[in-house]
Amino acid sequence: MNENNKLYPLKFIPICKDKIWGGGKIFKLLQKQEASTEHCGECWEISGIADNVSQVKNGFLKSNDLNELLEVYMSDLVGEGIYDRFEDNFPLLIKFIDASDDLSVQVHPDKKSSKKIPNAQSKTELWYIMHAEADAKLYIGFKQGVTKESFFEGVAENRVEEMLETYPVQTGDIFFILGGTVHAIGKGILLAEIQQASDTTYRIYDWNRKDEKGNSRELHLDLAEKVLNFDETSSPKIDYDKTKQGTTPLLRNPFFNLNYLLLTQPTEKVYIEIDSFVIYVCVEGEVSIVMDESDVFTLKKGETILKPAACDELTFLPTPSAKLLEIYME
Incomplete structure (x- = not known):
């Protein structure tokens, strides 16, 4: 590699997305000038997903996008073993999420279940809580004894919340969510998300919410039923010493x-x-x-x-x- 064209730490232009449940924390607390001041729900920091590919904003590679860099630098960018596995597809997606209202109850496929559904991609993710208002909580996994039959009965009867495990949160908490795990981010939370590079989401319940035109958002109950894991019992929370240097x-x-x-x-x-x-x-x-x-x-x-x-x-x-x-x- 030419010494003058040597790779270096790369920053990217944020890709900000307004959401029905979004707020103003990405603009106010994270100082993202690209974000709207009231309804920004997501800020994609590093992405190779089609139509949302990150562009470099520093150094001589400025304005090149991540997928172009992969084509040129290949293993020098991501590592030899990773390039052999993923080729020109960047394997992770990094984003910030601001939930001023509850996000939908949803699920993503794991590797096994994604193979059963055309165009589905597996998604396992991790959340780091950057800010949490009083009484903020996450919904992750089912309460003990919930079965597929009882859960979908609860969906039809608007009793979803009572079937989900809840976790109160504070700044610095970390949660790991495997594909197949039912989950929702509660209102009042700003978090960083690390995930597999997938945008496959199956919405199960949306709190009877309507958009500005009075329409409900689409649900994907048939697809969700194919990927939900009712047997996962491990805690999603990662405990650690936040003060250890x-x-x-x-x-x-x-x-x-x-x-x-x-x-x-x-x-x-x-x-x-x-x-x-x-x-x-x-x-x-x-x-x-x-x-x-x-x-x-x-x-x-x-x-x-x-x-x-x-x-x-x-x-x-x-x-x-x-x-x-x-x-x-x-």
Whole structure:
């Protein structure tokens, strides 16, 4: 690779989406100038999904999109093993979600069930709570004893909420949601979402909500029935010490790995043993990221950056402290 055209940590232009349940926190708390001030529900930070492909906003690759970079840089961007598996399809989607109202009760396919449905893609995801109002909660999984038959009876009778497990949340909480798990984000929550690169969602219940024209949103009960998992009993919450400084490993699985970084002093990261891109999401504070002692990239709360696989070392200089999510694959 030409030294002057060497890959470097990449920032992307946010793709902001208004939603019926969206609010103003992505604009106000995360300082996203691309977001609307009242109804922005999602901000896609890194995406290779068709019609929503992220464009680079820094350095000599500015204005190139993520899929173009994959075609040119291939394994130098994502890692040899990852490129062999996914080729020119970026495997993850990173976004922020602002729920000023309850999101629909929904489900995404897992790998096995997605093969039964044309054009379906599996989706496992993780949520990091960035802000939560008093009494905010998540709905994840079924209460004990709920069966397929009793659940769909409850859907028909508007009794969905009583059948779902609820989790009160506060800033810093983390939840891991496998494909096939019923879930909904409750109102009053701003979160960061790490997920497989899929936009396949089957809506089960929408709280009898109407849009501005008085119409209900489409439900996908037949498809949801094919992918819902009624046997999952493990807790989705990931417990960890939020005050532990340095790097804390939190999750290892076939979909993505996650570490939590609490930085209060200069920290050097060496990536020689990781054959993968690495994504950093800043969830609190600010940090300067230094490459080759001269190239400096600033990352603030609500910003995301992608370290290409070809970058072997970075130095992190918090000012004065920063909390980051570190995401990569194996």
